[in-house]
Amino acid sequence: xxxxxxxxxxxxxxxNNHVDGWVRRTLQRxxxxxxxxxxxxxxxxxxxxxxxxxxAVFLSPINLQNLMVASPEIGIISIAIMLAMLxxxxxxxxxxxxxxxxITISTAFTSIAAADPALAEAMGIPLALLGVAVGALCGLxxxxxxxxxxxTPILATLGTMQIFNGIAVVWxxxxxxxxxxxxxxNFGRTAIGPVPMxxxxxxxxxxxxxxxxxxxxxxxxxxxxxxxxxxxTYSGFRSGRILISTYLLGGSLAGxxxxxxxxxxxxxxxxxxxxxxxxxxxxAVLGGTRHTGGFASVAGVLLATLTxxxxxxxxxxxxxxxxxxxxxxGAILVGVMVLDAVEWRRxxxxxxxxxxxxxxxxxxxxxxQ
Numbered sequence: 001x002x003x004x005x006x007x008x009x010x011x012x013x014x015x016n017n018h019v020d021g022w023v024r025r026t027l028q029r030x031x032x033x034x035x036x037x038x039x040x041x042x043x044x045x046x047x048x049x050x051x052x053x054x055x056a057v058f059l060s061p062i063n064l065q066n067l068m069v070a071s072p073e074i075g076i077i078s079i080a081i082m083l084a085m086l087x088x089x090x091x092x093x094x095x096x097x098x099x100x101x102x103i104t105i106s107t108a109f110t111s112i113a114a115a116d117p118a119l120a121e122a123m124g125i126p127l128a129l130l131g132v133a134v135g136a137l138c139g140l141x142x143x144x145x146x147x148x149x150x151x152t153p154i155l156a157t158l159g160t161m162q163i164f165n166g167i168a169v170v171w172x173x174x175x176x177x178x179x180x181x182x183x184x185x186n187f188g189r190t191a192i193g194p195v196p197m198x199x200x201x202x203x204x205x206x207x208x209x210x211x212x213x214x215x216x217x218x219x220x221x222x223x224x225x226x227x228x229x230x231x232x233t234y235s236g237f238r239s240g241r242i243l244i245s246t247y248l249l250g251g252s253l254a255g256x257x258x259x260x261x262x263x264x265x266x267x268x269x270x271x272x273x274x275x276x277x278x279x280x281x282x283x284a285v286l287g288g289t290r291h292t293g294g295f296a297s298v299a300g301v302l303l304a305t306l307t308x309x310x311x312x313x314x315x316x317x318x319x320x321x322x323x324x325x326x327x328x329x330g331a332i333l334v335g336v337m338v339l340d341a342v343e344w345r346r347x348x349x350x351x352x353x354x355x356x357x358x359x360x361x362x363x364x365x366x367x368x369q
Contacts, residue, residue, distance in 0.1 A: 035288015035300030038336070042286075043307045050314030057317040065196060067306075067313045069188075069264060072202040073098065073257040074276060075305040078283040079209050080253035082301050083246050085284055086213070088226040088293030089146065089153030091247065094254040094280065095273040096164035097138040101131040101258025102268040103168055103177060110179040124181030131262070132255040138164060139251015140244070147243040161277075168270035180266035188263035198260055202302070205253070210298035212249075222246055226293025282333050283308060308332075 050058045057063060077094050084091035105127050113120035138160070145156040190197045213219035221242050225232045232239060262268060285291060286307070287300030308329065315325045 035297040039303035046310045054317040068199040072198045073261045075202045076257040078280040080250040082284045086296045092157040093161035095276045097254035098258040099272040101134045101255040102262045105131045106177040106268040124183035131259045135255015136252040139248045143244040143247035147240040176269040180262045184263040
């Protein structure tokens with residue numbers, strides 16, 4: 001019996017090491033790491049807690065589907081602000097850009113539909129692209145103010161946030177606009193099995209941005225610019241071009257978020273997402289984005305989005321108020337930041353480098369066990 005247990009134990013250890021290595025490599029490829037692992041645990045804890053406390057409401061198919069439907073635009077805006085924070089800056093205007101995108105699409109659709117309803121419906125895809133283009137244009141404005149004029153990102157985007165929001169209020173007259181192409185609303189109601197297409201769109205965007213950040217020259221330059229601007233300058237990087245590309249991409253993502261919002265709910269107003277500005281910053285930080293720049297985790301931001309949506313849905317199931325949810329947001333953020341501070345100050349043990357002989361001896365001891 002003992003002779004059979006030893007080979008089984010060695011085989012199990014090899015399988016465990018293989019799986020552990022595969023998980024680590026997968027997290028690295030998707031922009032994961034400590035932030036992703038931390039938020040995966042938080043997501044499981046939050047989901048399990050509300051599933052035990054209020055299973056009939058929280059685990060209902062309608063609630064779970066609503067959770068996935070509500071996540072995409074928040075998740076995409078969080079990824080967009082993550083990009084800005086990766087450079088060491090921030091973009092406070094993203095929610096206003098998403099609102100302006102939705103208002104542009106709804107206004108253009110209703111104007112065309114007043115003269116030719118069939119043409120308005122046929123223009124669904126071009127109108128969606130128009131919304132993304134509006135986001136890109138607003139992002140370009142931010143990029144010029146930051147990279148060309150030299151205004152600090154927080155002040156530049158605070159000013160453009162007010163400008164874009166003021167344009168939206170004047171444009172709509174403070175009222176809610178109704179109307180969106182059927183192709184968008186149908187997309188918002190479509191699902192692949194139990195998974196809504198809106199959530200699939202979020203996953204696709206997350207994968208694409210992770211590939212850009214981790215697998216392209218632009219992504220590496222963005223990370224270096226945020227981690228060490230002086231080294232980036234001496235390396236010959238043109239920081240102005242990098243910032244323009246970053247804020248242009250972030251604005252485009254915000255425009256796409258406005259398109260998805262209109263697909264989920266065919267209305268547009270100037271006060272869309274009034275509470276999202278703080279929320280997306282919280283999500284980005286929880287997801288492992290370093291506020292000083294240089295490191296971010298797309299997988300972590302995605303998991304943080306789902307975690308806070310689970311908490312929000314759970315609070316609704318428990319009939320708790322939005323103010324209590326705001327307190328929970330702050331508590332989660334402070335808790336994570338405290339853990340980060342403690343871990344940062346903790347002295348780390350350095351392992352001596354392994355030589356070929358020490359690796360051979362370690363392998364021999366493992367086989368003997």
